[in-house]
Amino acid sequence: MPPIEWSMIQSVLLTLILPTCAASAGSMAIAAKVFRSEQTRSLFASIAFLVGLTVGLAVQNSRGDLIPFLAIERTIVPESEESHGNQNGPGSQKTYRWTLETGWRSLFSATVVFTLAQIASEYFCRRSPRFVKWAAIALSAAFGAWLATPSEIMSKAVWALGLLVLITLLNKRLLRAACRFPFRFPAPLLAALIWSGSSTMVALLSHSAKFADLAMLNFFALAGAGLVLAIHKIPPTSLLTGPCFFIPALMLSDQQNTFSEIPIASFILIAAAPLSLVFIRIPKVRAWFETRPVALLTLVSIPCFVAVGLAMRAEM
Amino acid sequence: MNRKLLTTFCVAIIGAAVATSSALAAEYKLTGDNTKIEFTGTKPDGKHSGSFPKLSGTFDVPDDVTKAKISLKIEMDALESDDPKLTAHLKSPDFFETKKYPEARFVSKKIKSEKQDFIVTGDLTMHGKTKEISFPAKITNANGAAGLEAEFSINRSDWGISYGAGKIDEAVKMSVSLDTSKKAK
Numbered sequence: 001m002p003p004i005e006w007s008m009i010q011s012v013l014l015t016l017i018l019p020t021c022a023a024s025a026g027s028m029a030i031a032a033k034v035f036r037s038e039q040t041r042s043l044f045a046s047i048a049f050l051v052g053l054t055v056g057l058a059v060q061n062s063r064g065d066l067i068p069f070l071a072i073e074r075t076i077v078p079e080s081e082e083s084h085g086n087q088n089g090p091g092s093q094k095t096y097r098w099t100l101e102t103g104w105r106s107l108f109s110a111t112v113v114f115t116l117a118q119i120a121s122e123y124f125c126r127r128s129p130r131f132v133k134w135a136a137i138a139l140s141a142a143f144g145a146w147l148a149t150p151s152e153i154m155s156k157a158v159w160a161l162g163l164l165v166l167i168t169l170l171n172k173r174l175l176r177a178a179c180r181f182p183f184r185f186p187a188p189l190l191a192a193l194i195w196s197g198s199s200t201m202v203a204l205l206s207h208s209a210k211f212a213d214l215a216m217l218n219f220f221a222l223a224g225a226g227l228v229l230a231i232h233k234i235p236p237t238s239l240l241t242g243p244c245f246f247i248p249a250l251m252l253s254d255q256q257n258t259f260s261e262i263p264i265a266s267f268i269l270i271a272a273a274p275l276s277l278v279f280i281r282i283p284k285v286r287a288w289f290e291t292r293p294v295a296l297l298t299l300v301s302i303p304c305f306v307a308v309g310l311a312m313r314a315e316m
Numbered sequence: 317m318n319r320k321l322l323t324t325f326c327v328a329i330i331g332a333a334v335a336t337s338s339a340l341a342a343e344y345k346l347t348g349d350n351t352k353i354e355f356t357g358t359k360p361d362g363k364h365s366g367s368f369p370k371l372s373g374t375f376d377v378p379d380d381v382t383k384a385k386i387s388l389k390i391e392m393d394a395l396e397s398d399d400p401k402l403t404a405h406l407k408s409p410d411f412f413e414t415k416k417y418p419e420a421r422f423v424s425k426k427i428k429s430e431k432q433d434f435i436v437t438g439d440l441t442m443h444g445k446t447k448e449i450s451f452p453a454k455i456t457n458a459n460g461a462a463g464l465e466a467e468f469s470i471n472r473s474d475w476g477i478s479y480g481a482g483k484i485d486e487a488v489k490m491s492v493s494l495d496t497s498k499k500a501k
Binding site: 064065104150152206207208209210211256257258259260261315 | 401403404405407408409410413414415416476478479481
């Protein structure tokens with residue numbers, strides 16, 4: 001691996017880390033000051049995450065395209081497909097077709113759609129029957145997953161779309177369950193940061209600066225808002241909504257679009273790392289974890305470290 | 317008299333046939349066996365080279381070389397470089413994004429004679445973008461075989477490949493050589 005230059009670190013610090021962190025932390029700090037209700041503050045954490053992601057992405061796009069905010073592709077309609085009623089005759093005027101591009105380029109818009117839909121379903125379906133709330137959550141996850149899934153997977157392995165939806169919803173459910181533990185220090189937030197940091201390592205090792213930048217945007221947007229939540233002792237329940245979708249979708253796109261030697265197991269382990277928290281759903285085991293935050297951290301860290309280890313072994 | 321007329325007629329027919337056949341373009345099939353496309357990317361502290369070994373196309377060359385046509389289709393997923401990790405990186409969305417853009421194409425539009433060489437102008441479609449390029453080339457056509465040698469530079473950001481701008485040079489040196497006497501397998 002070539003030596004890392006200070007100018008490169010300085011560039012990443014000034015153009016990625018600081019803007020993303022500052023935007024998410026700043027918006028969360030404002031929300032913590034303005035809103036009195038803990039539930040509203042917690043709900044606003046999802047917005048703060050999106051603000052951080054948006055600002056970070058805007059700065060990256062200003063320096064060279066990372067991913068668009070909305071991936072719309074413009075193509076020229078071939079003359080043979082133009083209508084016969086074209087009085088100007090073929091070839092005199094170009095006709096354009098606009099199509100929504102699914103896949104990694106839609107990762108940002110898919111995350112925004114998913115996160116906002118989750119907030120809306122939690123806020124507006126509070127008094128609705130449980131199945132209505134779950135249907136809204138599942139539909140928004142399915143739409144987000146469709147946006148973020150590469151088109152070749154849609155045609156060859158549509159089950160991967162269902163798997164992405166399932167992993168996203170289970171990740172969210174289990175991390176939210178962990179957030180209800182009466183810990184003194186923010187173990188669920190730290191677990192999410194370890195998870196996000198591991199996705200960054202795997203993206204770096206897969207030889208893609210774009211996917212590594214996207215993973216770092218996720219990490220620092222999470223860290224910025226998370227720091228403010230930790231200071232105010234607010235559970236990061238809603239903050240983790242965005243990353244629960246972003247990280248699995250990113251790993252899917254990374255595995256599909258890069259050509260490294262990293263085994264597919266690495267990508268799957270990262271995408272589904274929070275599923276290791278399934279043990280806390282067992283009542284007797286749950287009681288044991290409630291007083292041991294480090295054990296909870298270890299549970300999430302194990303698949304992350306195994307994934308990074310496999311990736312490093314393959315690529316180094 | 318009749319014999320003389322018949323002989324003259326036959327000679328005229330044969331002459332016309334020869335003239336017609338030489339005016340017809342010779343069409344050569346191009347593959348990775350008879351065509352080499354190589355590239356070299358540079359940065360302040362070094363350089364890396366690679367090639368596109370899988371390609372197909374045609375090279376139509378009449379006697380008048382300025383009326384020749386070249387058409388090439390390059391399989392981007394088969395690209396090679398001097399470092400396996402670099403090859404993986406080149407195929408990723410940072411560079412060629414070969415999953416989305418599996419092919420590059422070059423179609424010539426015009427060949428102009430200039431001193432002892434030629435200037436080939438055509439459309440290069442790569443990474444979803446089409447741009448006209450012109451480059452000098454030595455083109456030969458004799459003894460039933462045609463050849464082309466060219467070295468030129470392209471600016472990768474013209475095709476939306478802007479990774480590492482400022483650290484990796486924008487200009488990429490290209491080298492094209494084809495020799496139709498090498499039979500395509």
